[in-house]
Amino acid sequence: MSFEALRREILESAEKEANRILEEARSKAEKILKEAEDKAEAIKRRKRSDVEARLRNNMEVALAVKRLEGKRLVYMKIMELLRMVEEASVERLDDIRRDRSRYLPVIKNFIEKGFSELGVERAKMFYSIEDEDLIKSVDFKEAVKGFDLTLVNSGERFFGGIIMSDVDEKVFYIATFEGRLREVMDRDLHIILDILRGDDGK
Amino acid sequence: MSEELNRLIEIEREAEEIVEKARAEANRILEEARSKAEKILKEAEEISFPEVEEEYKRKIDEELAKIEETFRKEAESVYSTGIKNLEKAVDYIVRKVIE
Numbered sequence: 001m002s003f004e005a006l007r008r009e010i011l012e013s014a015e016k017e018a019n020r021i022l023e024e025a026r027s028k029a030e031k032i033l034k035e036a037e038d039k040a041e042a043i044k045r046r047k048r049s050d051v052e053a054r055l056r057n058n059m060e061v062a063l064a065v066k067r068l069e070g071k072r073l074v075y076m077k078i079m080e081l082l083r084m085v086e087e088a089s090v091e092r093l094d095d096i097r098r099d100r101s102r103y104l105p106v107i108k109n110f111i112e113k114g115f116s117e118l119g120v121e122r123a124k125m126f127y128s129i130e131d132e133d134l135i136k137s138v139d140f141k142e143a144v145k146g147f148d149l150t151l152v153n154s155g156e157r158f159f160g161g162i163i164m165s166d167v168d169e170k171v172f173y174i175a176t177f178e179g180r181l182r183e184v185m186d187r188d189l190h191i192i193l194d195i196l197r198g199d200d201g202k
Numbered sequence: 203m204s205e206e207l208n209r210l211i212e213i214e215r216e217a218e219e220i221v222e223k224a225r226a227e228a229n230r231i232l233e234e235a236r237s238k239a240e241k242i243l244k245e246a247e248e249i250s251f252p253e254v255e256e257e258y259k260r261k262i263d264e265e266l267a268k269i270e271e272t273f274r275k276e277a278e279s280v281y282s283t284g285i286k287n288l289e290k291a292v293d294y295i296v297r298k299v300i301e
Contacts, residue, residue: 003206007213014217018224025228029235036239040246051251055258059265066266070273077277081284088288089295096300106300177299184298195291196284 081196086185090159093177097131097160104138107131107162110175111140111149114164117173121147126154126163128176 096102115123127135132153140149154163160177174180185192 003209006210010213010217011220014220018220021221021224021228022231025231029231032232032235032239033242036242040242043243043246044249047246047249048251048254051254052258055255059258059262062262063265063269066269067273070269070276073273074277074280077281078284081281081288085288085291085295088292089299092292092296093299096296109301180299181295184295188294188298192291192295195294196287197280198283198287 078193078196082185082192085192085196086181089181093160093181097177100134103134103160107135107138108140110162111144111164114162114173114175115144115147118164118166118171120166122150122167123147124150124152124165124167124169126152126165128154128156128158128160130157131160 096106111125114125115121135151140151150167158176158178161175161180163176164173165171
């Protein structure tokens with residue numbers, strides 16, 4: 001082999017090795033970039049998913065708060081209606097209290113119920129200062145039905161009705177308008193709400 | 203003989219230089235790839251989704267408006283029905299108080 005041929009062979013071999021090295025480097029570089037891109041895609045998907053989860057959560061909270069505000073608005077309207085109903089009831093009861101022909105039957109009815117509730121034959125009936133003239137001008141024999149009833153000025157001003165007790169004042173039957181109104185408003189609230197909603201079955 | 207040997211050594215050196223250059227170029231290629239990869243990952247970590255945020259904001263605003271309107275109508279309806287039936291409720295209460 002001539003020297004020139006040997007030279008060509010050595011350099012060609014070196015070129016081949018250089019090409020192999022470069023090819024291998026390019027292949028590795030391609031792999032590094034591919035892996036980075038895949039990883040980046042995964043990161044982006046995870047980040048997007050995290051952002052969406054956070055936004056969904058924010059949305060649920062915001063909507064829940066808004067629903068509560070909405071329910072509160074409805075509740076406030078119902079409370080306003082109940083206040084109006086109570087005020088109108090008080091006015092109506094006051095009208096009854098001022099009308100002897102309507103008020104006396106109510107008092108007599110309360111007396112009958114009082115005896116029945118207390119389960120006694122002798123009782124005391126306490127009335128409001130405001131009702132003194134009315135009470136003293138009436139004969140309650142019919143309502144008492146042979147039982148013994150002592151009339152007592154309570155010395156207090158209360159809104160309509162009476163309070164009864166046994167003679168020892170141990171057991172009481174409260175039948176003031178105010179007390180019964182409160183009782184009806186509490187006990188029958190669901191019925192009152194049904195009536196206001198038009199769901200009273202009528 | 204000595205001259206041939208020297209020429210041979212010269213050729214070997216030339217061949218080594220070719221391979222060394224290739225190695226250097228290979229290192230540069232790999233370094234560049236690593237640097238690009240790092241940049242790609244950094245960009246991925248720093249990504250934000252303004253369009254997604256905007257979309258959710260729009261959805262939330264829409265839903266909030268719907269809920270507000272629903273409850274506003276319900277409150278109005280409850281109130282107007284209640285006003286219509288107010289006297290009935292008063293009748294019931296007064297009847298129960300005095301009966």
